[in-house]
Every structure is written in C-alpha cells, then in structure tokens.
Amino acid sequence: xxxxxxxxAMGGDHGPGEIVPAAIHALxxxxxxxxxxxxxxxxxxxxxxxxxxELAVRIxxxxxxxxxxxxxxxxxxxxxxxxxxMRFAIEQVKKGQAQACVSAGNTGALMAISRYILKxxxxxxxxxxxxxxxxxxxHTHILDLGANVDSSPxxxxxxxxxxxxxxxxxxxxxxxxxxxLNVGTEENKGNDRVKKAKILLDRSHINFIGxxxxxxxxxxxxxxxxxxxxxxxxxxxxxxxxxxxxxHHVTDGFQQNLYSKLAALVSKxxxxxxxxxxxxxxxNGASLLGLRGIVIKSHxxxxxxxxxxxxxxxxxEVEKNIPARITSRLEVLLTSTLSR
Amino acid sequence: xxxxxxxxAMGGDHGPGEIVPAAIHALxxxxxxxxxxxxxxxxxxxxxxxxxxELAVRIxxxxxxxxxxxxxxxxxxxxxxxxxxMRFAIEQVKKGQAQACVSAGNTGALMAISRYILKxxxxxxxxxxxxxxxxxxxHTHILDLGANVDSSPxxxxxxxxxxxxxxxxxxxxxxxxxxxLNVGTEENKGNDRVKKAKILLDRSHINFIGxxxxxxxxxxxxxxxxxxxxxxxxxxxxxxxxxxxxxHHVTDGFQQNLYSKLAALVSKxxxxxxxxxxxxxxxNGASLLGLRGIVIKSHxxxxxxxxxxxxxxxxxEVEKNIPARITSRLEVLLTSTLSR
Numbered sequence: 001x002x003x004x005x006x007x008x009a010m011g012g013d014h015g016p017g018e019i020v021p022a023a024i025h026a027l028x029x030x031x032x033x034x035x036x037x038x039x040x041x042x043x044x045x046x047x048x049x050x051x052x053x054e055l056a057v058r059i060x061x062x063x064x065x066x067x068x069x070x071x072x073x074x075x076x077x078x079x080x081x082x083x084x085x086m087r088f089a090i091e092q093v094k095k096g097q098a099q100a101c102v103s104a105g106n107t108g109a110l111m112a113i114s115r116y117i118l119k120x121x122x123x124x125x126x127x128x129x130x131x132x133x134x135x136x137x138x139h140t141h142i143l144d145l146g147a148n149v150d151s152s153p154x155x156x157x158x159x160x161x162x163x164x165x166x167x168x169x170x171x172x173x174x175x176x177x178x179x180x181l182n183v184g185t186e187e188n189k190g191n192d193r194v195k196k197a198k199i200l201l202d203r204s205h206i207n208f209i210g211x212x213x214x215x216x217x218x219x220x221x222x223x224x225x226x227x228x229x230x231x232x233x234x235x236x237x238x239x240x241x242x243x244x245x246x247x248h249h250v251t252d253g254f255q256q257n258l259y260s261k262l263a264a265l266v267s268k269x270x271x272x273x274x275x276x277x278x279x280x281x282x283x284n285g286a287s288l289l290g291l292r293g294i295v296i297k298s299h300x301x302x303x304x305x306x307x308x309x310x311x312x313x314x315x316x317e318v319e320k321n322i323p324a325r326i327t328s329r330l331e332v333l334l335t336s337t338l339s340r
Numbered sequence: 341x342x343x344x345x346x347x348x349a350m351g352g353d354h355g356p357g358e359i360v361p362a363a364i365h366a367l368x369x370x371x372x373x374x375x376x377x378x379x380x381x382x383x384x385x386x387x388x389x390x391x392x393x394e395l396a397v398r399i400x401x402x403x404x405x406x407x408x409x410x411x412x413x414x415x416x417x418x419x420x421x422x423x424x425x426m427r428f429a430i431e432q433v434k435k436g437q438a439q440a441c442v443s444a445g446n447t448g449a450l451m452a453i454s455r456y457i458l459k460x461x462x463x464x465x466x467x468x469x470x471x472x473x474x475x476x477x478x479h480t481h482i483l484d485l486g487a488n489v490d491s492s493p494x495x496x497x498x499x500x501x502x503x504x505x506x507x508x509x510x511x512x513x514x515x516x517x518x519x520x521l522n523v524g525t526e527e528n529k530g531n532d533r534v535k536k537a538k539i540l541l542d543r544s545h546i547n548f549i550g551x552x553x554x555x556x557x558x559x560x561x562x563x564x565x566x567x568x569x570x571x572x573x574x575x576x577x578x579x580x581x582x583x584x585x586x587x588h589h590v591t592d593g594f595q596q597n598l599y600s601k602l603a604a605l606v607s608k609x610x611x612x613x614x615x616x617x618x619x620x621x622x623x624n625g626a627s628l629l630g631l632r633g634i635v636i637k638s639h640x641x642x643x644x645x646x647x648x649x650x651x652x653x654x655x656x657e658v659e660k661n662i663p664a665r666i667t668s669r670l671e672v673l674l675t676s677t678l679s680r
Contacts, residue, residue: 073528136588146523149531183486183573188413191489191570214577218585227574230531233523234571235578237554242579245558246586246614248476253614263607270600274586274593 002032003315006098009039010067010085011105012300012307016040019104020047022307027055029308033315036098038062039085064088068109070300077109078116086110090117093293100294100314102285104302111147114288114295121323123330124290128159129229129297130166131286133236134277135220141167141176142217142225145286146233153196156180156226157204158330160197162289163224164206165329169320175207176223181231182211193228204333285313292323342372343655346438349379350407350425351445352640352647356380359444360387362647367395369648373655376438378402379425404428408449410640417449418456426450430457433633440634440654442625444642451487454628454635461663463670464630468499469569469637470506471626473576474617475560481507481516482557482565485626486573493536496520496566497544498670500537502629503564504546505669509660515547516563521571522551533568544673625653632663 009019016039023035037044041063048059064085068077081087086105092098094117103110111127120127130143143163148155160178167176180198182190187198189211201208212222214235227235250271254264264271284306288295294317298310349359356379363375377384381403388399404425408417421427426445432438434457443450451467460467470483483503488495500518507516520538522530527538529551541548552562554575567575590611594604604611624646628635634657638650 071526073526134585136585149523181574183489183570186411214574214579215581215584217578218581230523231571231574234521234554234567234575238557238575238579239554239582241555241558242582243586244555245474245476246583249614249617253610253617256610256613260610263603263610267594267603267607270593270596270603273596274589277589277593 002034003030003318004034004036004098005311005314005318006036006038006062006089006092006101007311008086008089008101008103008105009037009044010064011103012298012302013070013104014301014303016043016047018302018304019307020044021304022302022311023059024051024055025304025308026311027058030312030315033311034058034060035311036060036062036089036092038064038089038092040065040067062088062092068106070106072106072109074106074108074112077106078112081109087113087117090114090293090295093295094118099318100296102296102298102307102310102314104298104300104307104310107146107297110295110297111288114291114293118291118293118295121290121292121327121330124158124162124326125155127288127290128162129286130163130289132283133217134283135218138220138223139283140217140220140222140225142227142232142236143289144227144229144232145236146229147288148229150230151193151228153193153200156193156197156228157200158290160201160204160206160208160224160226161329161333162326163226165325166287166289166317166322167223169322169325170316171223173223177209177221178206178224178226179209179212179216179222181217181225181227181235182213185211185213197226283309285310287313287317287322289322289326294318294322342374343370343658344374344376344438345651345654345658346376346378346402346429346432346441347651348426348429348441348443348445349377349384350404351443352638352642353410353444354641354643356383356387358642358644359647360384362642362644362651363399364391364395365644365648366651367398370652370655373651374398374400375651376400376402376429376432378404378429378432380405380407402428402432408446410446412446412449414446414448414452417446418452421449427453427457430454430633430635433635434458439658440636442636442638442647442650442654444638444640444647444650447486447637450635450637451628454631454633458631458633458635461630461632461667461670464498464502464666465495467628467630468502469626470503470629472623473557474623475558478560478563479623480557480560480562480565482567482572482576483629484567484569484572485576486569487628488569490570491533491568493533493540496533496537496568497540498630500541500546500548500564500566501669501673502666503566505665506627506629506657506662507563509662509665510656511563513563517549517561518546518564518566519549519552519556519562521557521565521567521575522553525551525553537566623649625650627653627657627662629662629666634658634662
C-alpha cells in the first residue's frame with residue numbers, strides 16, 4: 001500500500017527549515033510515501049528546487065496563507081486562522097486527500113482544530129495525547145499528556161481503551177498490560193477519580209494490572225499507563241527538568257580542570273552511546289487519539305531527524321488503521337457491558 | 341539554646357541499625373543537642389553501651405513496645421498501635437518533652453497520628469509534606485508531596501503560606517518567590533483549582549510569581565512551588581524513575597567492553613563528584629507543615645548520614661520556631677483580608 005501524509009510545514013520552532021529536510025529524508029527512506037507540504041508556497045518551494053524527478057513527483061505543495069503561532073490561544077486560532085497551514089493540513093485528512101497529518105505547531109490549537117474539523121469517534125468524549133516513554137525493561141505508552149484536565153473516571157477508561165488499542169496494534173501485543181497512575185499501589189490510595197476508574201477497568205476485558213506509581217513510568221513494566229492530562233503533563237515536564245539538571249552537572253563536572261577534560265575525552269564515545277539510547281528524538285511523534293482521523297503531534301523543537309520519526313509514526317498508524325480499531329473495540333466493550 | 345529531639349528509632353527500612361548511629365553522629369557534631377530514642381529498649385540499649393560519658397548523658401531511651409510497619413494502613417496504625425515508637429515520639433512533642441520528632445516510618449501513619457495527637461494550627465485544614473529539591477540555579481521547596489489528594493483552592497493557598505514561612509525562615513529570604521505548579525504559564529491554562537488558587541494568591545501579600553511548569557521544579561527559579569499532593573507525589577516519583585533509568589544506562593554503558601571499563605575508571609572521580617552534588621541524601625528530611633508541633637519525615641531508605649541530616653532539619657525548624665511563624669502569618673493575612 002502507499003502512504004499519503006499531510007505536513008503542517010510552518011509549525012514548530014524551526015518551521016520549513018527543518019520540516020522540508022525531514023520530508024525529503026522520509027521520502028528517500030520510504031519509496032511508497034507521498035507527502036503534501038502545507039504552508040507558505042514562497043518559502044517552501046525554493047527548498048524543493050534541487051530535488052530529482054523521482055522525489056519531486058512524490059511531494060506536493062499546498063499553499064496556506066496563514067500560520068498559527070506557538071503562543072496563540074486555541075480558541076483564537078480556531079476562530080481567526082481559517083486559512084492556516086495547520087487547518088489546511090487537517091482538512092486534507094477530512095477530505096480524504098491525506099491519510100494522516102503531522103504538525104509540530106501549537107498543541108492546544110492542533111487539538112481544537114482537529115476536534116472541530118475531524119470530530120470525535122463515537123463513544124469518546126475528548127481526544128487524548130499519547131506518546132512512548134523509553135524505560136529500563138521496555139518502553140511504555142502513556143496518555144493523556146495534557147489535552148485534558150480533570151478527566152472523569154469514564155474518560156480515564158476511554159483513554160485506557162484507546163491506549164491499549166494503539167499499543168496492541170503498533171507493538172503487536174495481544175493483550176497490552178494497562179495501568180493507572182496513582183500515588184500508591186494499594187486499593188485505598190488516590191483520589192476518587194482513579195478509584196472509580198479502577199472499578200471500571202477491573203470490570204472490563206482490558207488486561208488491567210492495577211495502580212502504578214510515578215517511578216514506574218520509566219520501568220517499562222506496564223505497556224500502557226493512563227492518567228489525567230494535568231498529572232501526565234507535569235510528570236513528563238518534571239522528568240525533562242531532571243534530565244536538564246543532570247546534564248548541567250555532568251557538563252559542569254567534566255569541565256572543572258585538565259584531568260576532568262581528559263576524562264571527558266576518554267568517556268565521550270560511551271556518553272554518546274548512552275545519549276543515543278536515551279535520546280527522546282527516537283520517540284518523537286505523539287498521537288492525538290479519539291479523533292475520526294490520524295493526527296500526529298511532533299515536539300515543537302524537533303529537528304529534521306526527529307520530525308522524520310513523527311512522519312513514520314503517522315505511517316504506522318495509517319497501516320494499522322488505529323481510529324477504526326478503537327471504534328470496533330469500543331463497540332465490543334459497550335455490547336458486552338450492556339449484555340450483562 | 342539547647343535542642344531536644346525525639347527519634348522514632350524503629351521506623352524506616354533499617355530501623356535502629358542506621359538510626360542509632362545517625363543519633364550518635366548528630367550528638368558528636370552538635371554539643372547543644374539532646375536526643376530521645378524511642379523504641380524497643382532491648383534492641384536500642386546495647387547499641388549505646390560503648391558511648392563515652394559526654395555523649396551518654398545527652399541520649400535517653402524511652403521504651404515503646406510496638407512498631408508501626410511500613411505497609412500498615414494509617415487508620416489501623418492510629419487505632420491499634422497506641423504503644424508504638426512512632427506515637428510515643430510524637431507524644432513527647434505534645435507533652436513538651438521534646439521540641440520536635442523525626443521518623444523514617446510509614447508516611448501515612450505519621451501524618452494520621454501527628455494530626456491526631458498534635459492537632460492542626462488554626463486556619464490550616466490539613467498537614468502538607470514539604471521538601472527541598474536541588475535545582476540548576478538554586479534549590480526549591482515544594483509542597484504538598486502526597487499528604488493530600490484533591491486539594492481545594494483554599495488549601496493550596498494555605499500550602500503557599502506555610503511553604504513561604506518555612507522557606508523564608510530557614511533560607512533567610514525576606515519575601516520568597518512562590519509559584520503554582522500547572523500545565524502551562526498562561527492565565528487560561530490548568531484546572532479550576534489552580535485557577536482559583538491563583539486568584540487567592542494574586543490578592544494576597546505573598547510574593548506570588550504565577551504558574552510554573554513541571555520542568556521548573558529543577559530550575560530553582562521559584563523558592564516555593566505549590567501543588568496538590570497527587571500531582572507532587574507523581575512528579576517526584578517520576579523524577580526518581582528518570583534518575584534510575586539514566587543510572588541504569590550509565591552503568592550499562594561503562595560496562596560494555598574493556599575500553600569503556602577503562603573510561604569508567606578514569607571518569608570515576610568526576611562521576612562521584614557529580615553524584616555528591618546531586619545526592620538527594622543531602623536534602624533528606626521533609627517537614628509535616630500545619631501541625632501544632634514540629635514533625636520531620638525522613639526517607640524510609642535513609643542511611644545514618646541521611647537520617648542525621650533529617651535531625652538537623654528538625655533542629656533548624658526548632659530554632660526558627662516554624663509553627664508559631666505560620667500562625668502569626670495566617671493571623672496577619674486573615675486580618676488584612678477581613679479589613680478590605
């Protein structure tokens with residue numbers, strides 16, 4: 001099968017400067033891929049002038065005169081930027097001109113516009129952001145990462161269904177282990193919402209392994225970890241903060257004196273190999289789950305390599321037909337609940 | 341002035357094996373310190389037999405026949421362990437036999453028993469757990485770390501008052517910078533509780549600097565960061581998870597082959613110096629704020645050095661008279677609010 005993906009070429013901190021090279025990188029790697037670059041024609045087209053015929057026929061530019069800025073309020077982007085690259089890219093999915101779209105732009109705006117244009121899947125209240133976290137034993141899919149605050153137990157249950165379907169499909173796991181993020185693993189721990197969500201999950205056919213604590217995000221023991229977006233966003237940003245803090249001290253430590261600079265030189269290949277293994281860019285590309293269409297959010301600071309990975313994430317979700325899988329799983333769950 | 345601190349000698353993963361040496365270490369370091377070791381006499385006393393007279397006169401043993409276990413439900417510890425070392429240690433504070441108590445035991449039980457025995461300060465609904473987090477520019481006090489779930493805006497405000505008083509006193513800062521943890525820094529971000537707490541803080545005399553995100557916990561830009569215990573606990577445990585994940589890869593990376601083992605040898609002093617700077621043991625000793633008395637919670641896995649630091653944290657709070665400061669600040673705030 002062939003893939004046709006729309007890219008919001010203007011989004012993110014770098015815009016076309018990194019997104020166009022990312023597109024070319026992905027086209028070279030995947031001969032069955034076609035890309036639709038959406039954005040300011042005058043900026044994008046010159047960057048494609050040098051392409052050979054084989055690549056040029058698989059890339060198309062769709063002019064969009066407006067750009068959603070990174071700090072724009074989602075409601076304002078939705079109301080006032082009807083000709084933005086972000087909106088045009090999402091509309092390509094709606095119209096069937098693309099099977100998925102990828103944007104490194106303003107997350108809130110991407111959520112709001114996607115929801116408005118594509119609509120939600122039946123049985124899902126709100127979209128959730130899901131990403132892969134590398135772990136000690138294996139990696140984990142976690143959701144929601146900030147799309148929702150104050151999720152109800154029912155919404156947490158919906159996140160669990162969506163996360164399990166995505167993870168099962170892309171990782172080829174028959175019954176992914178799903179856990180709920182909490183302040184302790186005992187039954188009596190936590191707030192009302194996680195306690196009630198636990199009851200819903202205990203009763204379902206999901207392979208629910210119970211509560212896990214914050215440190216388990218990085219152990220890889222669960223395939224899917226479910227949480228409210230307020231908690232998930234803060235946990236992930238706190239993790240980024242710790243990494244920055246350590247890198248600061250490592251850089252500092254190795255720059256103290258001549259001996260430490262020598263040690264840095266000797267250790268460089270090892271430190272680089274550690275960095276490669278733990279590099280978050282390898283996992284760039286979060287899914288906006290629950291929509292009637294595939295939308296992938298790239299990190300705003302993504303470089304070409306990283307953005308190319310987000311394109312591959314979109315291809316994988318197209319191949320696995322994630323929205324349809326979520327819908328059919330929800331139908332099964334609803335039927336089995338009603339028939340009890 | 342002299343200090344008199346009660347220690348729950350049976351709490352934590354190691355009990356008297358680390359707590360008695362920690363006590364002796366602290367006594368040697370501080371000649372104005374007296375300690376009351378509370379727990380099973382038969383286990384504690386033999387460990388003190390070798391002490392010289394100068395130290396022996398400053399350490400006393402109070403027999404308590406029961407021990408609260410680490411996995412015991414707080415309600416059960418409160419109801420069924422009326423002769424526990426933890427309870428006796430807290431009662432010494434109530435009776436004025438000690439100015440503060442320190443325990444490495446079960447956090448939930450310590451909270452419940454402290455609250456029952458000591459009672460809350462006027463104007464404070466519930467105790468909050470506050471600790472220091474090392475950061476890039478400076479360190480930050482953060483609360484609550486798991487004592488409360490679903491805190492109301494008023495409770496978040498109380499945490500801010502308590503955190504600001506503690507930090508101002510122990511760090512000698514006149515107007516500590518207080519921030520609220522949120523999923524974004526813009527006004528419209530977050531759940532209702534943080535938005536309402538922001539209004540209360542904006543109106544108050546607290547030096548409130550607004551919302552901060554998860555990564556700011558480790559930047560040191562705020563002196564105090566306030567959050568609900570559910571969020572704070574998960575953010576901190578997630579941070580621990582990241583550190584474990586990195587240490588795993590660092591250890592692994594330096595063990596790959598002969599070259600990397602050699603590099604590890606060369607880098608050892610630098611890595612050790614980094615570890616010292618970022619060592620959480622230097623910051624052991626969380627405060628249970630809001631009680632009519634000083635209670636310090638040591639990490640359950642604390643070794644002697646680390647537990648000794650928790651004793652010093654207790655001494656500092658005694659010197660600064662934290663509960664009285666919180667009370668007088670709340671009186672000022674209430675008066676100024678009422679007079680508007």
